[in-house]
Structure formats: C-alpha cells, structure tokens
Amino acid sequence: MLEMQKRLSKPFFALMTLPATAMGFALSIQIAALSAILRSKYDLNLEEIGLVWAAGPIAGILGQPIIGMISDKVWFWGGRRRPFILIGGVMTALALIALPNIGLISSALGLTEIVGVALAVALVMDLSINVSFNPTRAVISDLTPEGELRTRGYTWMQTVSGTFGMLAYAIGATLGNETLIYTGAGLVLLFTLIPAMLMEEPRELGSEEENEQKGGFDLRLIAIGTLPLWGIFAYDLYALVERAFSIERSGHVIEWACAAATAILMIWVLFLKKPSAGAGKNDLTEFQKIMAAHSFSWVGVQTMFVFYYPYLEHVMPDAGSASWGSITNFSFLILNGVAAALPAFVLNPLARKMPRVRLQAACLAVMSMGYGIAYFAGTSPLALYLIMAILGVGWAAIVSLPFAIMSQRINATRMGLFMGIFNLSVVLPQLLVSMSIGLLLQRVEDKALLFAIAAASLALSALLWLRVKPLPKSEKGENV
Numbered sequence: 001m002l003e004m005q006k007r008l009s010k011p012f013f014a015l016m017t018l019p020a021t022a023m024g025f026a027l028s029i030q031i032a033a034l035s036a037i038l039r040s041k042y043d044l045n046l047e048e049i050g051l052v053w054a055a056g057p058i059a060g061i062l063g064q065p066i067i068g069m070i071s072d073k074v075w076f077w078g079g080r081r082r083p084f085i086l087i088g089g090v091m092t093a094l095a096l097i098a099l100p101n102i103g104l105i106s107s108a109l110g111l112t113e114i115v116g117v118a119l120a121v122a123l124v125m126d127l128s129i130n131v132s133f134n135p136t137r138a139v140i141s142d143l144t145p146e147g148e149l150r151t152r153g154y155t156w157m158q159t160v161s162g163t164f165g166m167l168a169y170a171i172g173a174t175l176g177n178e179t180l181i182y183t184g185a186g187l188v189l190l191f192t193l194i195p196a197m198l199m200e201e202p203r204e205l206g207s208e209e210e211n212e213q214k215g216g217f218d219l220r221l222i223a224i225g226t227l228p229l230w231g232i233f234a235y236d237l238y239a240l241v242e243r244a245f246s247i248e249r250s251g252h253v254i255e256w257a258c259a260a261a262t263a264i265l266m267i268w269v270l271f272l273k274k275p276s277a278g279a280g281k282n283d284l285t286e287f288q289k290i291m292a293a294h295s296f297s298w299v300g301v302q303t304m305f306v307f308y309y310p311y312l313e314h315v316m317p318d319a320g321s322a323s324w325g326s327i328t329n330f331s332f333l334i335l336n337g338v339a340a341a342l343p344a345f346v347l348n349p350l351a352r353k354m355p356r357v358r359l360q361a362a363c364l365a366v367m368s369m370g371y372g373i374a375y376f377a378g379t380s381p382l383a384l385y386l387i388m389a390i391l392g393v394g395w396a397a398i399v400s401l402p403f404a405i406m407s408q409r410i411n412a413t414r415m416g417l418f419m420g421i422f423n424l425s426v427v428l429p430q431l432l433v434s435m436s437i438g439l440l441l442q443r444v445e446d447k448a449l450l451f452a453i454a455a456a457s458l459a460l461s462a463l464l465w466l467r468v469k470p471l472p473k474s475e476k477g478e479n480v
Contacts, residue, residue, distance in 0.1 A: 005143070008149060013152065013153060014156065015195050015198060015199065016139070016143060016153065016156075016195070017140070017153070017156050017157040017161065018192075018195045019085045019089070019132065019135075019139070019191060019196060020133070020136040020137055020140070020157050020161055021157070021160050021161040021164050021191055022089060022092070022132070022136070022187060022188045022190075022191035022192045023129050023132050023136055024162075024164065024165055025161070025164050025167075025184055026096060026125070026129050026188055027129065028164075028165045028168035028169065028336075029096060029168055029181055030125065031305060031332070032168060032169055032172040032177065032332075033172060033180060033181060034052070034099070034122065037099065037177060038052060038118055041100075041102075042114050044114075044118065052115070052118050052119050052122045054240070054431065054434060057236075057430045057431040058123075058431075059126035059129075059130050060126070060424075060426065060430075061424060061428070063130035063134075063420075064133070064419070064427075065222055065420030065423075065424070067130065067131055067134050067135070067420065068135075068415075068416030068417045068418070068420030069416060069417040070416070071134065071135045071138065071416040072415065072416040075203065078200075079201040080135075080142075080201060080416075081196075081201060081416075082135075082196045082197075082199075082201060084132060084134075085135050085136055085139070085195075085196040086196050087131060088130075088131035088133075088135070088192070089132055089188055089191075089192025089193055089196075090189070090192075090193075091127075091131060092125065092128040092129055092188050092192075093186075093188045094128075095121060095125035095128050096181050096182075096184055096185040097181070097182070098121045098124070098125075099121060099125065099181055100177070100181055102114060102117050102118050105117055132192065133423075134416055134420050134423065137154075137419055138416045139199065139201065140153040140157060140403075141153075141403075141407045141412070141415050142201055142202060142415065143199065143201070146407075146408060148348075148351070150404055150407060150408075151348055151351050151356065151404040152344070153404075154343075154404045155344045155347055155348040155351075155400045155404075156344050157400065158339060158340070158343040158399050159340050160340075161340075161399075162336045162337070162341075162396070162399070163340040165340070166336045166337050168180060168184065169329045169332050169333040170329075170333060172329055173325075173329035173330065221417070222421055225287055225288065225291065225418070226421060226428075227269060227288055228265050228266045228269045228270075228289075228291055228292035229291060229295055229424060229425065230261065230265055231259065231261035231262030231263075231264075231265060232258070232262055232295065232428045232429065232432050233424075234258050235255065235432065235436070238258075239435035239436065243435070255436065266292045269285065269288045269289060269292060270292060270464060271467070273285050286409050286469055287406065287410060287418075289464070289467055289468045290405060290406050290409070290425075290468055291421075291422065291424070292425075292464055293360075293461050293467070293468060294398075294402050294422075294425040294461070295426075295428065295429045295461075296457045296458070296460045296461035296464060297364060297394075297458060297461040298398075298426050298429040299429045299432060299453075299457040300367075300368075300371065300453070300454035300455070300456075300457030300458040301395065301398065301458075302429060302430045302433040303433050303437055303450050303453050303454050304391075304450065304451075306433055306434065306437075306438065307437070307438070307441055307447070308331070309324055309325075310441070311448065311450055311451075312324045314447040315447070315448070316379075327381050327384065330385065331384055331385060331388045332388075334385055334388040334389055334392065335388045335389075335392050335395055336392070336395075337392065338391075338392025338396060339392045339396040340396075341396075342392070342393065343396050343397075346396075347359065347363075347396060347397060347400065351401070351404075356401050357405060357465050357466070357468045357469075358465075358466070359397070359401065360397050360401045360405065360465045361462045361463070361466050363393050363394050363396065363397035363398075363401075364394050364397065364398075364458050364459075364465065365462045366390060366393040366394055367390070367393060367394020367395065368455050368456075368459040368462060369390070369455075370387050370390030370394070371391070371451045371454040371455035371458060372452075372455045373387055373390070374387045374391075374448075374451040374454075374455075375448050375449075375452050375455060378448065378451060394458060402422075403419075403422075408471055437453060
C-alpha cells in the first residue's frame, strides 16, 4: 500500500478521484460534441439525434445496477472495483475515438444508414462509461471511513472532475471538437489505468454484521429502492414504446396517470411511511426519500442541458450558430468552474458545521433562485454568464454531496449495487426530460419556459431534501 493511502493524504484524495474524473470528462465530451458532430458532420435531424441521446439513460438503467452488483461480489486482478475501472477505461477511450469516425466505420461495414452506426457508437460509449462510473464512485466509499473523510473524498471528486470538465469545454471552444475527443481519449486511459493499479482495495468491507447480510442481485431491493420513481419509470417505458412504434394517440391520459402515481408514491414515502426495520444507517425509507429528492434535481438540470442551445436560438435569433455554440461552451465552462471550486473549499467545511441534507437543500434553493432570474433576465450573454455562476452553487452540491449522504445509509458490502440503484434517480428523469419536456417546449412560443420548469424542479427538490432525516453527529462531531 502506498504511504499516501495509509495516511489518506491530499495527494491520495486527488489520485482516488481521477477514475471518476475520467468518466466525467468523457461525459463532458459527449455533451459538448455529440449533437454538434451528428448535426454538422452527418446531417442527422433532431428526432434522430434525440434517439441517439436516448442510448445514455437506457444504458444507465440496464448497466449500473448490474455492474454495481457484480463489482460487490467479485475479486480479481487485485480488486473488486479495479477490473471494471480498467475495462471501462479502455472501452470508453476506444468509443471516443470512434465518435468522429462514424462515417468511416459505416463505409467499412458497407452500410448506407449512418444513424444506425451512430446509435451503436453512442450506445457502446454509454455502456463503457457505465461499466466504470459506478465502480469509480464506489471505490471512494470503499477507501474512506464514514464521516468527514468520506465527504472530503466526494467533494474532492467533484473539484478535480469539475476542473477537468472546464478544460473539456475550453478545448472544445478554442481548438474544436475533434481535438477535444482525441485529447479526451488519452486522458481517459491515463486517469483510469494508472490510479487503478496504484490504489489498494480492502478485501472485506463493512462490519461482520453487514458481511453476513451481503447478498447478490436483488430485484426486490431494486424495486423497493426505486418506489418513488415508479410513475416516472412507467411514463419513460411507455414513451419509448410510443416513439419506437410511432403510436398516435389523443389526449394526455397517460401523462396525468403517471404524474398522479408519482405524486401519491412520493407523498407516501416522504410523509406517511414509517422507517424501515433497522432504521438509521440501513433505513431504506430514508434511501427512498433521497431518491425522490435527487430525481427532481436532475429534471431541472437536464432540462437546461438539453434545451439551452435551442433557447439561445430563440432569444438571440440573429447571433448565428457559431455564437450560439460559443455562448453554450462558455456558459457551461462557468457552471463547471464554480462547481469545481466549491465542493472542497466551501461545501466540505460547511458540512462539518451543519447536516449535509440541510446544506444540500440550501444549495438547491440558490440554484432555483438562479433559474428564476434566468426566466426573467436571461436575454444576453453577460446576464447568462452571471446566472451560470449562481447555478454553479447548486450544481456543485448535486454532483458531490448526495453520494456522501447516500453512502451513509446503506450496507457497505453492497455499495456497488446501491450506487447503481441510486443512478436511476438520474437516468429516469433524464429520459423524462427527453420524452416529455421537449414536446412541451416545442409547442410553446416562450422558450424561457425551460428556466421556469427548472426553477420549480429545483425548488421542489430542495423541499424534499428537507424531509431526509439527518444522521446524528458522529463521535468526532461531524454532521453526517
């Protein structure tokens, strides 16, 4: 074991976060380059681009719980997370290299329909990222004790990952998407292969009692853990079938039924359900509350990510595609810059003085306020840049604190499986945004409605986080 791992020094915290940084960098490349390449280089229409983007959430739904469960149970190549970090890193780098060469791949295979190849490349990329993303985050929990040090691990993860996310947008804005892609492929390999070989994983996780409770792939556990999201899942499933088979219907009965089911299930979990047996660290009711609260954060954030560029087209119609692209890149550069600086230097110190769930709610309230300002005043590049700095407060919390909060509530020996289940609170809302909010925004004249939707979603998420019961202070006095 490296001396810096024994001491849990700052260099080790930085090293430990590099695999997750690699996956985050790959996702930043996807956000920055995928739609632009599909549109400008291969002339795919918006519906085809939307179909390609749907590959990501679908891969997350299928991949992360399964990979998480497997990584909890196996041990080879000297670790339980290491094999998946290594395999996922290589696969992700290869998929990135394939992205700008979709046309070449299509020609080599003798295919004329390029959308099929684009969908396949996107699916391989997302599956590759999902192979690694879960283990890269779970390993931080494996290597840090509960309390302040684990919070520090996840806040460092966001600081390092956010910094390189800024780099991704900067490279794309200044040197072009292809330079970004090839640079990213090299960084992904470097940041997964080297740290995975240097970190030493513990053979046993958790207490003796937790190891005795250790189980395999548990569909019942997945169903119980995702209970508040059943309505969202039902709508996503129907919308995918409707889109795949071009089903025509009138009215919005399905939407209202799924919305009602979601409201009923969330009210029951958040206000009426009694704590699970073994309440406290392994309280599934609190885990369900976390799932509900986190899902609405992602409804708001994903709405901005997907529809920010079309909003710029609407509010600045004479600017042109080059300006829209530049504003988008610089906006997300500022967003990620704030999110990179805050976790380690602001959120982590605050988490030692107040419960993390309260801190999470406060950050989301600030983000909701920022979206409200954007709705009324986000009509110029300067205003949008200033607003992005406000939004970065919430974004910093979303991508760091929930992992530390969630990891304190579950059996440590099943961290991979629970990380996979927790990821469903991200991908199911992402599909919801793609399948429903896009249609709504397409039909309304005022595209600024996207900010109103985001503001309402983040405000609701902040309120729901307040329903999550803080754990008592640890022996060291940390709020956990």
